[in-house]
Amino acid sequence: MNYVDLDPALNPLIKSYLEPADRKRLAPVLTVLGADAAQRLAPLADVADKNPPTLAQFDREGDRVDEIDYHASYQELQRAAYEEYGLSALSHRGMHGWDDVPPHLVKYILSYVFVQAEFGLACPVSMTDAAARTLRKFGEGEEIAEAIDRLISADPDQRFTxxxxxxxxxxxxxxxxxxxxxxxxxxxxxxxxxxxxxxxxxxxxxxxxxxxxxxxxxxxxxxxxxxxxxxxxxxxxxxxxxxxxxxxxxxxxxxxxxxxxxxxxxxxxxxxRGFRQMAEMVNTSRLSNAMRSTALMRRSLNEALAHARKRVVFGKTLIEAPLMRMTLLPLQAEAEAALGLVFYAGDMLQRGDAGDAEAAAQIRVLTPLAKHYICKRARFVTGETMEVRGGRGYIEEWPDARLVRDSHLGSIWEGSSNVIALDVLRCMRKQDTHRLLAQTMSGKLDSLTLAEAGPEVRELLDRWSAIVARGDGLLSAEKPVAEALIGNYADELAQLIMGTLLLEQAEAEATRDEDYRKLLAAKAFIAANIVRDDTTVARLLPHFEDIVDGTRVSRDSVAASTPTPVA
Incomplete structure (x- = not known):
């Protein structure tokens, strides 16, 4: 089993966002990590979850030591994250064939696969990365320089967390x-x-x-x-x-x-400016939170699909039941949409760091939007997939309960959902970022030529116009009113971004690979989450296996089964 092979959305997105040379360097380490995460790291994570660390405040002489004892399983996970794959160092130094620092997306891609096995360790890994970034940006002096060098080290004798x-x-x-x-x-x-x-x-x-x-x-x-x-x-x-x-x-x-x-x-x-400088670390961690929540969605969906294909009820496997497919298809679309937003945000972070002012303004609002929406949806997706496994899913011997427990972290740490929504409002007030996003996303939709996506393109263009007007209304409303309404507004803004990015990726895959699978996933997400049209989702069920397995879908096949246009 390989987590990369189980993910129909990952490699096509890598093709769209990374240059050929970067893809060539990434491919071998990604293949190794995909298998390693599924076969070695996930079982280690199960053991580490059952054997949490313990604190020894004093040694046997009575001296204060404050030493934390970690189970051997967690220590092996640490070696994998910090040393073998260098997840905390990838934003700062060359590794895995890169002489220079690889694109930010490389870190997010590898971390996304790793987190499908182990979620808890990803927090200190992210903080180690973010601490080095913050010190590099604002710190001075030899002591800070040495700290940075050791924070970005993969050497077991030198590395710091x-x-x-x-x-x-x-x-x-x-x-x-x-x-x-x-x-x-x-x-x-x-x-x-x-x-x-x-x-x-x-x-x-x-x-x-x-x-x-x-x-x-x-x-x-x-x-x-x-x-x-x-x-x-x-x-x-x-x-x-x-x-x-x-x-x-x-x-x-x-x-x-x-x-x-x-x-x-x-x-x-x-x-x-201490708080503003610390915000650099917090914002980096917030985007990592969204990535980690996306990984939980993917892992939980893998578990649900594996169970549904194996479990026989009344003479048929669960996966054959239309209602089970109707349950799982929107979850698959949700996971793909979340991954697409993480990729886009990582790309905007890269461009912003390189001096692109518009990209910097986008990542400033994309970070809280991604955290606000994706982290909350991970709680829903992991809960739904746990239910697919039934009573077994509720038992701690299976991974589902751990995935549900871990999923609640993203919405709380580095700012709870309400705090994050107010940050979105702050971005809108300072830079009209709702207008910037609408202009960018509408431009993407206007440039699409995929005829089969026409109904969805028109629907999203109309909704982008409407959400800009609503955003303007929020900014002109009294402060208590604006603050009361920003939560739902932020979710709808995130959904429109995700729907737009899905359609953009669908055209890329259709043009590049003559594969229309992504278009079906995009239609499912837009119908389920934006238009709220269950009938359209149901009409996509004949392509269920194609969508969840990543099977190539021809244009003729899509044309023969395309749902009626959304209203």
Whole structure:
């Protein structure tokens, strides 16, 4: 079994977004990882979930050590993620045949396959990557330079892991309420306070926020600091892990409460821009959250399809039942749409980093849109697919329950859904990003020439016009009204983007490969999620196996079974 082979959407998207040379370098490592994730890493993840880490606060002499003990299964997963595949280093250095840094999408593609096996470890992997990016962008000095070098290392004797400590009891969303304080200590700082929720709490390099002397009561009064696990002289830094959290999901990876007691820290960037600088790390993690949620959708769908093909009820396999197909087809379309948005966002991040101002404005709003929509939908998709397996799915001996538990993380960490929706509204107010997206996506639709997609193209163009008008209305409405309505608006905006990208990819595959399978998936997503037309979805069921298996679909076959135009 190979997770790459089970995914009909992945390789065609790689063809569309990556240059031939990049595809050639990616292909062998992707093939290896696809098989490795399914055959070695997924069973390890099952074991790690059942054997969570434990905290030893003291050694046998009574000295404070705060050491976290990891099960051997998790340690093997760590070696795979950080060393064999270099998932936290891929945005910063050449690996796997690249002399220079590969495109951002390479990291997202490999991480997407890895996360289908193990979700919990992906959090510290993402934070390690994001910490290096943030320090590279804002940090200065030899100590920070050494930290970056070790954060992006795949050498087992050199590599560091990263974390971010933001949440306090009174300061989760409201960072201005941060109570941790920074005291000047020569060229560096001493930090004191308590961080209530800190994932990967024994990380080597931590980015954290603290109030600095003379700062005001807003977020501008909070500075960004690098907190190393050890002081420059090698001694343990002055903070302790009070306890580990008992979490719903991501049980393989530790999260804890940490108390800082005059802990040694190095200033990162400008003090009064600490929160804005930390937002760089948060936003990178938010996009990774969307990618990880997409991976959960894909894995859960693989599990459901495998079960439905094997389980016999009343003399027939479940997969033969029309209602089961009607359940699974929209989930398949949902997973493909999510993956398409992750690819597009990763591409916009690459272009934005290269200086494309329009791409930078797009990724600024695409990140919260993807997190808001995809992470919530992952909860639905994993729940539906668990039900396909029935009572077995509810039993922890199967992976479905773990997938459901883990799926709830994406909507909460790095900002709950309401916080993220308000971030979308903030982007709209600052840059009219709803108009930018509508202009970009309508341009894509206008350029499509695939006749078989005509009804959907016209439908989406009309809806883009309507959603721009609604967005303008939100911006002119009183603040409480706009804030009350932005959640549903953000979801509809995300769905229109996903539908548009599906149609664009459908034309690419039809033109390049003479394959119309993606067009059927696009029709299913638009009918199920945008138009809400179950009849159209039902008329696509004769092509169910083609869509979920990635079988090539001819133009004549589509023309013979194309549903009546959407209303």
């Amino acid at each position: 990263g974390a971010m400590f933001m949440t306090e009891i009174q300061a989760g969303t409201d960072i201005a309420q941060t109570e941790t304080v920074a005291e000047s200590d020569g060229e560096n700082w001493k930090l004191s306070g308590r961080k209530w929720f800190a994932s990967n709490p024994d990380a080597d390099i931590i980015l954290t926020l603290a109030r600095y002397p003379g700062g005001d009561d807003s977020t501008r009064g909070v500075g960004l600091f690098m907190l190393p696990k050890h002081r420059p002289d090698g001694s343990k830094n002055s903070y302790v892990i009070d306890r580990l959290k008992d979490k719903l999901g991501t049980r393989s990876m530790p999260s804890g409460e940490v108390t800082l007691d005059g802990a040694y820290a190095v200033q990162v960037g400008e003090l009064d």
